[in-house]
Amino acid sequence: MAMQSSLALTLKSEADTQRLAQGLAALNLSGSVWLSGDLGAGKTTLTRYWLQALGHTGAVKSPTYTLVEPYDIAQQGDSSTNSTKPVYHVDLYRLQDPEELSFIGFDEYQDDANALLIIEWASRAAEYLAAPVLLIDIEQADSSEARRVTLQVTKQGAAAAIDLTALNHF
16 A cells, blocks of 8 residues: 555644544654644644644743743553653744854754654754654634644654554545
């Protein structure tokens, strides 16, 4: 069966956004995922639900002013091994110069092969960032609740065998 590398969805409610986040969590991604969309489109909301679906139980703060909010998410599996998955929620909206990322040690986040980096406004530092495995674009649709979401697996994502077929239930 062929793998699905792109998908266009209409999310009609916040509950749909939560279901998409659960589907994204089930993909168990590592690498960089770039979220794009206008202010207020729902990037942070999707990320909050995604972190919760991965198992994070605390508050999810927007990294608008801090640039990066790190999370260590406990991995399910053998109880004798307490492994965690590092997840970094990144918001580059206020980034003035991509070189600022080197000052905060951002390279270490990108170099961790197990880490997931969910990056809002990645276009502000595209030349500095590692290539993404998945692109997610969110647009406000006609109604205030509805969102059009486009997901696109990149060349790097295809090499990692990312398949969007399981997200086709919308």
